[in-house]
Structures are given as C-alpha cells and as structure tokens.
Amino acid sequence: MTGGLNVLKAKKPKPKKCPICKTKFTPDRPLQIVCSPLCANKYQKQQKENQQKQAEDESRRNWRKRKADAKPLSHWKNMTQRVFNDYIRARDRGNGCISCGIKNAVSFHAGHFRTTKAASQLRFNEDNVHLQCSACNVHKSGDIGPYRLNLIKKIGLERVMALESNNEEHRYTREELDGIRALYRKKLRDIEKQHLEAA
Incomplete structure (x- = not known):
C-alpha cells in the first residue's frame, strides 16, 4: 500500500457582487452575502426595514379587508x-x-x-x-x-x-x-x- 492521504482541495468560492456597495468580492465563508462588516451592518438594517415594511403592508391589507367585509x-x-x-x-x-x-x-x-x-x-x-x-x-x-x-x-x-x-x-x-x-x-x-x- 502506497502511503499518503489524498487531500481533497476545497473548491475556491466564486466571486459575488455585494448587494450593498455593488463591488465584487470573493467570500471567505460559504454563506457570506456581503463584502465587509460595514456592509453587513447596512444589510442587516435593510433587512429589518424590509421586514417592518412587509408587516405594515400586511397590516394595511388586513385592515382594508376587515373594512370591506364590514360593508353591506x-x-x-x-x-x-x-x-x-x-x-x-x-x-x-x-x-x-x-x-x-x-x-x-x-x-x-x-x-x-x-x-x-x-x-x-x-x-x-x-x-x-x-x-x-x-x-x-x-x-x-x-x-x-x-x-x-x-x-x-x-x-x-x-x-x-x-x-x-x-x-x-x-x-x-x-x-x-x-x-x-x-x-x-x-x-x-x-x-x-x-x-x-x-x-
């Protein structure tokens, strides 16, 4: 038996475009979305704002439906x-x-x-x-x-x-x-x- 372990080379991650600053970057981690901690903070804030907007939209839709259902x-x-x-x-x-x-x-x-x-x-x-x-x-x-x-x-x-x-x-x-x-x-x-x- 010839010695030596076959070392599998990890695939190099493909470059991505940062959704915040739009620059191209190569991720360090598999699930990395943004290029830097600064952009990560901005991305998190943006996500919270989007979730809040969606919740407000849903609330408005429900209110309009309740109002419509109340009409004769x-x-x-x-x-x-x-x-x-x-x-x-x-x-x-x-x-x-x-x-x-x-x-x-x-x-x-x-x-x-x-x-x-x-x-x-x-x-x-x-x-x-x-x-x-x-x-x-x-x-x-x-x-x-x-x-x-x-x-x-x-x-x-x-x-x-x-x-x-x-x-x-x-x-x-x-x-x-x-x-x-x-x-x-x-x-x-x-x-x-x-x-x-x-x-």
Whole structure:
C-alpha cells in the first residue's frame, strides 16, 4: 500500500457582487452575502426595514379587508352596477336612446327594460340594459312601449320574450358581485382601447 492521504482541495468560492456597495468580492465563508462588516451592518438594517415594511403592508391589507367585509351587500351591488352601467354606455355610444332615438341628449343612462326592482335577476343582463336618455329613463319611467319595439329590432323577439318570461329570483353574493365587476371592468377597458385605436 502506497502511503499518503489524498487531500481533497476545497473548491475556491466564486466571486459575488455585494448587494450593498455593488463591488465584487470573493467570500471567505460559504454563506457570506456581503463584502465587509460595514456592509453587513447596512444589510442587516435593510433587512429589518424590509421586514417592518412587509408587516405594515400586511397590516394595511388586513385592515382594508376587515373594512370591506364590514360593508353591506348593497354597497357591492351599487359598485358593480356602476361599472356595468359604464360598460353599457360605452357599448352603445353613438347609438342614441333605445326609446326615442335621440343622440344628443344632455345625459345618457343605462336604462333597464325590466327594472331592477321588478326583476333584480336581470340587473346585470346585457340584453336587458341599453343606452337611454335621462328624459325617457327618469321622466317617462323608462318609456317602455317604444323601448320594447326598438329592443325587438335590436336583439329579436325571442330574446325579448326570454327577458319578459324570466322570473327566477336570484340573490347575489359578494364573491359573485366581485366577479361581475372584474368582468365588466375588463370589457370596458377593451371597448375604450378599441375607441382609442379607431380615433
């Protein structure tokens, strides 16, 4: 047996870039992150600040969630209705009022064919809601006669009858409203993008 122990040479550590001063250095220890004790102190301080910021952010998120959870369902329904109505106005822009056809009204609403009070299950149904001038929607209580005739021309008798025969009650949940709101925010963004591209 030939004598002599094989001495394994330790791999030389690869050079690293110090995250604090950005200089390149060769670590003395396997887990060494920074180049010097001065940078180590700064790195430690930075880590503490980051942890504190993360804790504060988490605390703010929890507070916002608790605040949101405390709000009644009607709040989320109104928020969702606002986004949905904005989408309807954008979708029907330039078409004129569904009831009287006017295109230069002072203001336009998203007018429901069947009201949210009479058929809340159709509140967010696109077939049920169309651009309507404020005069027809408010002062003429929706001006339903001409609305129905023009709606048949727009979407067809079969779809209008489907709206009229839909009497299934529906109770919205917070999660469902969140989903509807997100969907119509996206659809609204897409329409606005199309308008910008066409301009």
